Structure formats: structure tokens, C-alpha cells
Amino acid sequence: MQQSNYLFFTTTCEQALDFYTQCGLGKVVELIRHGTDGIPLRNEAMRGKIMHAKFEGPGVLFYASDNDDAEPMRGSAHILMTDSREQTDQLFERLSQGANVTTPLGVQPWGDYFGKLTDQFGVQWMFNCSL
Structure with missing residues (x-):
């Protein structure tokens, strides 16, 4: 078992992950986009946004995505x-x-x-x- 955080953004996941890469925390090692490769699309505005990403670096592991119904980050x-x-x-x-x-x-x-x-x-x- 391993516990990892999953970050939910509304539309800025890609920019955030790029920023974390530039900061030297690691890099995206897995990426799936809304509306590509047979992934269903509920909202056309989400097309091309990140549906799921895995971010890894030395001692760092978390997941992230864009969700049009995401709530602001808090409490973690x-x-x-x-x-x-x-x-x-x-x-x-x-x-x-x-x-x-x-x-x-x-x-x-x-x-x-x-x-x-x-x-x-x-x-x-x-x-x-x-x-």
C-alpha cells in the first residue's frame, strides 16, 4: 500500500505540472487528456485538458487532473x-x-x-x- 495525493484543478493542471517540473520536483510520467484516445468528454470546454497525470521525482509522487467541477484546494x-x-x-x-x-x-x-x-x-x- 502507498498513500499519494491527487490534486484537482479546474483548467490549470498542465501549467501547474509544468511549473513543478521547472522547480525541480520531478516530471510527468503518465498523461491522459479529456476527449482523446476514446476518453469520453462530458464538457467540450474540457477537450485537451488533463484528465489524469502521474507526477514523479526523487521522493515525490502525486497525481493530478483538470475537472470542471473541482472544488478549491483546502485542508491538505x-x-x-x-x-x-x-x-x-x-x-x-x-x-x-x-x-x-x-x-x-x-x-x-x-x-x-x-x-x-x-x-x-x-x-x-x-x-x-x-x-
Whole structure:
């Protein structure tokens, strides 16, 4: 058994996955689009949008898609457990482009280097590095 997150976007899944690739988190390894290859299409506006994608990188695995009935993201966050402050700083800086930083990176009362943000696509990310 393995638990993974599934992110639902309305129409920005492809842009989000491209952004996460540029940030160095990994890449799309599986992709199916609405209305192609015999996939049914309920809404013409969704044609060509991502119906299902698998995103993988070192220590990263999640799924994502566009859904015209998707609800805004809330109540869940990806947590990246990083190996060094340098790696944490780099990823935080990259993902913070257009983001709302809710907890700036810093040493927290529990002793770890931690920060939190909501990216430009509404996905929450937490970064934790044990010192």
C-alpha cells in the first residue's frame, strides 16, 4: 500500500505540472487528456485538458487532473522532507513564485528548519529539514 495525493484543478493542471517540473520536483510520467484516445468528454470546454497525470521525482509522487467541477484546494498540504537547508531554500524559493508565504523559512521551536506556502495554483506546500 502507498498513500499519494491527487490534486484537482479546474483548467490549470498542465501549467501547474509544468511549473513543478521547472522547480525541480520531478516530471510527468503518465498523461491522459479529456476527449482523446476514446476518453469520453462530458464538457467540450474540457477537450485537451488533463484528465489524469502521474507526477514523479526523487521522493515525490502525486497525481493530478483538470475537472470542471473541482472544488478549491483546502485542508491538505504536500510536505517535503528535505536533506539540507540549501535544498530547502532552493525549493522554497522556486515554489514561492507567485505564492502566498504563510510561514517564512526559519528554525522552529521544535528545532527543525521549516516553512509553508500556498503556491500560485492554490496548492499548500510545507518544507521541513531536520537540523
